[in-house]
Amino acid sequence: MTIAASTELICFLILGAVVVLGSIGVVLLTNIVYSAFLLGGVFMAVAGLYLLLNASFVAAAQVLVYVGAVNVLILFAIMLVNKKEELKPIKGLQLRKILSGAICLGLLSLLIRVDFTTPWNLPGPKAIGEDATERIGEHLFTDYLLPFELASVLLLMAMIGAIVLARRDVLIQDLDTEKAIDLPIIENGKEPLLIDKTSP
Amino acid sequence: MLNSPIDPIPLQAYLTLASLLFCIGVWGLINSRNAVRVLMSIELMLNAVNINLMAFSSFLDGDLIRGQVFAVFVITVAAAEAAVGLAILLSLYRNMITVDMESFNLLRW
Amino acid sequence: MPETGALFLTNQSMTAPGELLGLALNAGAILPEGIILLAMLGTLLVDLAGQKAAAKWAPPICYIGLGTSLCLLALQWNGPLEPSFLGAFLADNLAVAFRAVIALSTLISLLISWRYAEQSGSPVGEYAAILLAATLGAMLLCGSTDLISVFVSLETLSVASYLLAGYMKRDARSSEAALKYLLVGSAAAAVFLYGASLLYGISGSTNLQEIGVALLTSPTPLAALALVFVLSTVAFKIAAVPFHQWTPDVYEGSPTPVVAFLSVGSKAAGFALAVRLLVGCFGAFDNQWKLLFTVLAVLSMTLGNVVALAQTSMKRMLAYSSIGQAGFVMIGLVCGTEDGYAAMVLYMAAYLFMNLGAFACIILFTIRTGSDRISDYAGLYQKDPLITLGLSLCLLSLGGIPPMLGFFGKIYLFFAGWADQQYLLVVVGLVTSVISIYYYISVIKMMVVKEPHEASEVVKAYPSIQWKTIGMQPLRAALVTCVLVTAVGGILSSPLFQWANSAVAGTPLLQEAIALTGERALG
Numbered sequence A: 001m002t003i004a005a006s007t008e009l010i011c012f013l014i015l016g017a018v019v020v021l022g023s024i025g026v027v028l029l030t031n032i033v034y035s036a037f038l039l040g041g042v043f044m045a046v047a048g049l050y051l052l053l054n055a056s057f058v059a060a061a062q063v064l065v066y067v068g069a070v071n072v073l074i075l076f077a078i079m080l081v082n083k084k085e086e087l088k089p090i091k092g093l094q095l096r097k098i099l100s101g102a103i104c105l106g107l108l109s110l111l112i113r114v115d116f117t118t119p120w121n122l123p124g125p126k127a128i129g130e131d132a133t134e135r136i137g138e139h140l141f142t143d144y145l146l147p148f149e150l151a152s153v154l155l156l157m158a159m160i161g162a163i164v165l166a167r168r169d170v171l172i173q174d175l176d177t178e179k180a181i182d183l184p185i186i187e188n189g190k191e192p193l194l195i196d197k198t199s200p
Numbered sequence B: 001m002l003n004s005p006i007d008p009i010p011l012q013a014y015l016t017l018a019s020l021l022f023c024i025g026v027w028g029l030i031n032s033r034n035a036v037r038v039l040m041s042i043e044l045m046l047n048a049v050n051i052n053l054m055a056f057s058s059f060l061d062g063d064l065i066r067g068q069v070f071a072v073f074v075i076t077v078a079a080a081e082a083a084v085g086l087a088i089l090l091s092l093y094r095n096m097i098t099v100d101m102e103s104f105n106l107l108r109w
Numbered sequence C: 001m002p003e004t005g006a007l008f009l010t011n012q013s014m015t016a017p018g019e020l021l022g023l024a025l026n027a028g029a030i031l032p033e034g035i036i037l038l039a040m041l042g043t044l045l046v047d048l049a050g051q052k053a054a055a056k057w058a059p060p061i062c063y064i065g066l067g068t069s070l071c072l073l074a075l076q077w078n079g080p081l082e083p084s085f086l087g088a089f090l091a092d093n094l095a096v097a098f099r100a101v102i103a104l105s106t107l108i109s110l111l112i113s114w115r116y117a118e119q120s121g122s123p124v125g126e127y128a129a130i131l132l133a134a135t136l137g138a139m140l141l142c143g144s145t146d147l148i149s150v151f152v153s154l155e156t157l158s159v160a161s162y163l164l165a166g167y168m169k170r171d172a173r174s175s176e177a178a179l180k181y182l183l184v185g186s187a188a189a190a191v192f193l194y195g196a197s198l199l200y201g202i203s204g205s206t207n208l209q210e211i212g213v214a215l216l217t218s219p220t221p222l223a224a225l226a227l228v229f230v231l232s233t234v235a236f237k238i239a240a241v242p243f244h245q246w247t248p249d250v251y252e253g254s255p256t257p258v259v260a261f262l263s264v265g266s267k268a269a270g271f272a273l274a275v276r277l278l279v280g281c282f283g284a285f286d287n288q289w290k291l292l293f294t295v296l297a298v299l300s301m302t303l304g305n306v307v308a309l310a311q312t313s314m315k316r317m318l319a320y321s322s323i324g325q326a327g328f329v330m331i332g333l334v335c336g337t338e339d340g341y342a343a344m345v346l347y348m349a350a351y352l353f354m355n356l357g358a359f360a361c362i363i364l365f366t367i368r369t370g371s372d373r374i375s376d377y378a379g380l381y382q383k384d385p386l387i388t389l390g391l392s393l394c395l396l397s398l399g400g401i402p403p404m405l406g407f408f409g410k411i412y413l414f415f416a417g418w419a420d421q422q423y424l425l426v427v428v429g430l431v432t433s434v435i436s437i438y439y440y441i442s443v444i445k446m447m448v449v450k451e452p453h454e455a456s457e458v459v460k461a462y463p464s465i466q467w468k469t470i471g472m473q474p475l476r477a478a479l480v481t482c483v484l485v486t487a488v489g490g491i492l493s494s495p496l497f498q499w500a501n502s503a504v505a506g507t508p509l510l511q512e513a514i515a516l517t518g519e520r521a522l523g
Helices: A003-028 A032-052 A056-080 A093-117 A129-141 A145-166 B011-031 B035-060 B066-096 C004-010 C017-022 C027-048 C051-076 C093-119 C124-143 C147-165 C172-203 C208-216 C220-237 C246-253 C256-281 C283-308 C314-335 C338-369 C385-399 C405-419 C423-448 C472-489 C494-505 C508-522
Strands: none
Touching: A003 A032, A003 B011, A003 B035, A032 A056, A032 B035, A056 A129, A056 B035, A056 B066, A093 B011, A093 C220, A129 A145, A129 B066, A145 B066, A145 C027, A145 C124, A145 C147, B011 B035, B011 C172, B035 B066, B035 C172, B066 C147, B066 C172, C027 C051, C027 C093, C027 C124, C051 C093, C051 C124, C093 C124, C093 C256, C093 C338, C093 C472, C093 C494, C124 C147, C124 C256, C147 C172, C147 C208, C147 C256, C172 C208, C172 C220, C172 C246, C208 C256, C208 C283, C220 C256, C220 C283, C246 C256, C246 C314, C256 C283, C256 C314, C256 C338, C256 C508, C283 C314, C283 C423, C283 C508, C314 C338, C314 C405, C314 C423, C338 C385, C338 C405, C338 C472, C338 C494, C338 C508, C385 C405, C385 C423, C385 C472, C405 C423, C405 C472, C405 C494, C494 C508
16 A cells, blocks of 8 residues: 555545544534534534545635535534523423434445445546546536525525525514504414513 | 555545444434534534545546535535534523423324 | 536536536526516615605516516426536426416415515515525426526525515414424535435546436435435425424414415425426435335325314424325325326316415405404305405315315326235225315304304404405406316316326436336236
């Protein structure tokens, strides 16, 4: 084994360990802030894996979008909703965790078995390596033009919708009847519809 | 380097890693009580899918790398989904003052 | 030649960059979607001018956009079948039919939402824009022939639906519905993506047709796994049992006009996706997915219709009824015959009118009384004959009572199922239809039979009927149109039958599948 190959192998093992341990931490740690930072670590390690796969553009996108945007967004959300709350104990929660753990292990063994038993079409065509970025650009403007354009609509709509939902002010007057709308909803169902905000 | 006669890391290694990450994400999705953590679990699952796509792309589709383009789209959509998810979470938090999944039961689950 | 793009890129190192621009894009195929995009941008622009301008100008812009789009779709009928966007989109007749159903459902949902949005104090302009974006995603999903297009359009529809479900942000139930929908929906999307990545791994391509070819010779365990992953997402989208848990909650919590869109537009997109993926891609696993779908259909019809019996909320009852209705439509898909697909298209179109008609009545009742409970409808016929008549006709049609439109749709489905020897499905369908008639009739009984003194408090305090306020006229127009089509459409259904049949005849994908099934039946 050459030095390059063993370096690659060591890198993969380290990155893989970071990904697995980090993601276990994300779902298991009780402090959600630690989880969020670990999630950032997992994202970085995944970007490292992409570099091992010769995909520098996607690795950069992963760092910029996942670490730079999604993770920061999650941290913001944690800060905005960080009321200390005592979770009410739920009966049978432990059993549920163990049961779902068993199901997940079953799924895992199934997935891994399929991964190993399938005769993949190896070796594939020669990799283009550093020209990948150029090739992605060509794809985006030829056979993937439609999803590319649609993604712009998706982002625009997500932006508008997120602003509408997250901002505080609402229309106070009924345009037609000029009545003030103080009633929060027009359907008064059987449940308390709006929790009283004055009592914390 | 990839596709060299001695390939230090086989395709299956990446696929196994992706399966592990996916299953951890599924477990977190089922068992998290904090809504933010559920969102994080979904991001883990999406990352698992991306590892799969990238591995297939460089091992089996090295010249056209359609998997890389797919991964770019997944990243884009995941970002939009996270933004929308957090906006909805914020608007729910204003009404309920909690992020505990078990207490979201105004509607019978 | 869907693989033009791929082939081109393979040889692309030898060609000059200029030739990249010379490829035939056939972008005309998505002109209807382009018009809807323009309408969406127009709505956003007038919204910048303030709430008043938006309330005044957003409706006409949406009507013009959707109307033009429908006209353009009509022009595409039986058009030349060239893949556009280098194999990412195909406007065959099936896609055109489903896109028309979706555009029409958006149009009617918008007509019935103005007053509701106004009264609940939600910004109208953004609401229309997000609904149009959802329509755009759903329509593109119907014609997508590439995994990446499928994924992006599916997510456009889904993300827009999450936003719409949580649109009444001061109502905790609406936000809760949106959060549940988002979490379940994103998880389903992730599962779909995992299946899609396996498909890409098997075939090395993202084009559905190429994947279908690769699956013919591929190892079974992997393909079966991919099939299960992809199928669960499809089942989630059409709300088939056991992937239905989100439906009642989301339907009950979301604003009612949004539910109207979700129950028709989103579901139609789900069925189009099912056809594209299962028929177009998993043709080699015909027996397997049909078996799975049979199970799903039986469970959906049974559980949906039985649980609907116990509901006290109108919206929740319609949610369970829509699960049952999805089960009926799945019969057509399982048959895989010419009649089966045609019945599926026909029933979707019939379902559009009867379900939206029912929702228009419910919204009108909610606007006037603020209630959603079934018991509050007691004695309504004396105060509001229009709602009583409309709701009765639509519910009877949903139950499949002749001579309504729904009866002919259902009969066609059962006939196709019987002809294809799907006896189990047809028998379950017939039995559950009878059950469904019971709960539909009990609502009608509640409205019509009660004596005046037995009327509910809400009905006793019924406000005087007036149509002058903004948004009431469109609501009335939509209601009357839907009820008329539901009532008269049954008698004049022969053009609809022809339309559904030519939708199947003009779709090469379905014709191939039918021929294949026929060969297997013979040999």
